[in-house]
Amino acid sequence: MAEGIDVKKGEDLISWYNQVVIKSEMVDFSAIKGFAVYRPYGYEIWERSVQYLDSKFKSVGVRNAYFPLLIPESILSKEKEHIKGFNPEVAWVTMGGDTKLDERLALRPTSETIMYDSYSKWIKSYRDLPLLINQWNTMVRWETKETRLLLRGREVLWQEGHCVFRTEEEADNNAREILQFYKQYMEEMLAIPVIAGRKSESEKFAGAVDTYTIEAVLSNNFMSQAATSHNLGRNFSKPFDIKFLDENNNLQYPFQTSWGISMRSIGIMVLIHGDDKGLVLPPHIAPYQCAIIPILKDEKDKVLEYADKVNLKLNELGIRTILFNRDDVSPGWKLNDSDMKGIPIKIQIGKKELESDSIFVKTRISNEASSIAFSDISKIKDKLEEIQNYMLSNAREQANHRIKEEKSREKFIDQLKNNSYILKSSWCGTPECEDKIKAETGATSRLIPLEEEELISKDCIFCGNKAKFNAYFAKSY
Numbered sequence: 001m002a003e004g005i006d007v008k009k010g011e012d013l014i015s016w017y018n019q020v021v022i023k024s025e026m027v028d029f030s031a032i033k034g035f036a037v038y039r040p041y042g043y044e045i046w047e048r049s050v051q052y053l054d055s056k057f058k059s060v061g062v063r064n065a066y067f068p069l070l071i072p073e074s075i076l077s078k079e080k081e082h083i084k085g086f087n088p089e090v091a092w093v094t095m096g097g098d099t100k101l102d103e104r105l106a107l108r109p110t111s112e113t114i115m116y117d118s119y120s121k122w123i124k125s126y127r128d129l130p131l132l133i134n135q136w137n138t139m140v141r142w143e144t145k146e147t148r149l150l151l152r153g154r155e156v157l158w159q160e161g162h163c164v165f166r167t168e169e170e171a172d173n174n175a176r177e178i179l180q181f182y183k184q185y186m187e188e189m190l191a192i193p194v195i196a197g198r199k200s201e202s203e204k205f206a207g208a209v210d211t212y213t214i215e216a217v218l219s220n221n222f223m224s225q226a227a228t229s230h231n232l233g234r235n236f237s238k239p240f241d242i243k244f245l246d247e248n249n250n251l252q253y254p255f256q257t258s259w260g261i262s263m264r265s266i267g268i269m270v271l272i273h274g275d276d277k278g279l280v281l282p283p284h285i286a287p288y289q290c291a292i293i294p295i296l297k298d299e300k301d302k303v304l305e306y307a308d309k310v311n312l313k314l315n316e317l318g319i320r321t322i323l324f325n326r327d328d329v330s331p332g333w334k335l336n337d338s339d340m341k342g343i344p345i346k347i348q349i350g351k352k353e354l355e356s357d358s359i360f361v362k363t364r365i366s367n368e369a370s371s372i373a374f375s376d377i378s379k380i381k382d383k384l385e386e387i388q389n390y391m392l393s394n395a396r397e398q399a400n401h402r403i404k405e406e407k408s409r410e411k412f413i414d415q416l417k418n419n420s421y422i423l424k425s426s427w428c429g430t431p432e433c434e435d436k437i438k439a440e441t442g443a444t445s446r447l448i449p450l451e452e453e454e455l456i457s458k459d460c461i462f463c464g465n466k467a468k469f470n471a472y473f474a475k476s477y
Contacts, residue, residue, distance in 0.1 A: 197447030279342025
């Protein structure tokens with residue numbers, strides 16, 4: 001285990017965050033700027049995320065496939081708004097060995113274009129629809145902003161779903177349904193409350209009709225986008241010549257969606273739940289739910305034998321464990337390592353527990369201590385669920401305290417500049433107004449509520465023109 005965290009979360013969030021994700025052995029820097037190494041402990045968290053989400057996608061008929069990493073420039077540029085949105089971040093391959101390529105090949109910034117080239121060959125009839133495909137892969141975007149482990153990198157682990165439908169209603173329903181799956185994942189697995197909404201014209205995905213988003217509230221009054229789901233309308237089916245014959249033998253352009261979530265969601269989890277000791281992991285996502293720590297001062301062999309018995313019983317109950325049975329490090333080292341890695345429950349076993357046929361339990365979230373008889377060891381499952389539920393409710397309470405409705409333009413500007421609150425205000429929604437808000441405050445609109453709401457005020461919070469809807473504003477990572 002590395003040395004402990006030497007930066008306070010409340011004093012320098014990003015420096016604290018960098019230490020936590022590295023010292024907990026989740027990720028590490030690589031030799032290439034912006035490209036991370038995902039270590040086994042961090043990757044296992046991603047694997048558990050994949051398992052959860054993949055089952056959700058498959059429950060509505062989505063199937064997995066894989067498409068090439070390289071995309072010819074001629075294909076990438078077929079949808080003009082799309083390539084315009086990604087051009088600054090595209091990484092290009094121009095050589096194959098020692099031979100200059102006839103055409104530049106883009107390293108996948110997202111797969112709409114390469115997948116839709118295939119879709120145009122596969123879709124001929126209404127009987128071919130809906131087409132529901134997802135792929136688990138990586139994307140490469142040559143970020144010019146400061147890269148941050150898990151939160152923003154040049155290569156990102158993610159999934160991207162790309163679906164095709166006969167009607168606009170089916171497409172929009174799919175985009176919204178997937179957004180709910182993402183919301184469930186954030187709340188049920190990562191214990192993070194999120195707010196669902198749609199993006200403004202300026203912030204939506206390049207080429208989309210609508211972009212739906214879930215946003216999380218951070219401790220410094222920033223918001224972070226956790227996942228997005230896009231209703232693409234016919235904006236891609238037309239340039240890619242995806243057509244189908246309907247029941248009346250008429251050619252139609254279908255409607256499409258794309259949607260994705262990445263390792264960023266796990267970075268958000270670290271930012272929200274972590275503390276000055278390191279990670280704090282919700283039990284549902286934690287690689288290890290319990291750390292078993294033998295205290296090897298007296299009766300060493302018998303204590304280790306009893307620890308094995310406890311470990312076996314917990315595994316039989318379906319609880320993921322790690323047994324710290326090393327004798328070359330101190331109990332204090334084992335306890336600190338467990339805390340750094342955010343393991344939800346620490347179980348200490350020494351001579352006292354051996355003699356009383358019990359276990360000594362401490363929770364990571366509050367350090368609450370208790371003694372449990374071995375015969376009642378199944379109570380650990382209940383305790384893990386209590387921790388999961390508490391973490392979600394506590395995070396929701398903290399998030400609610402950070403959001404404020406605002407009607408005053410002067411206070412709106414001042415509070416966003418100083419990160420005093422995340423603000424919800426009435427807004428006109430125009431790109432021109434958003435550009436001015438960003439220039440003045442450094443903040444952007446994070447989302448517009450999905451359901452129509454009563455306006456907080458009839459005039460736009462910034463420009464004074466007629467307001468169209470309420471929106472949330474904050475700075476973001």
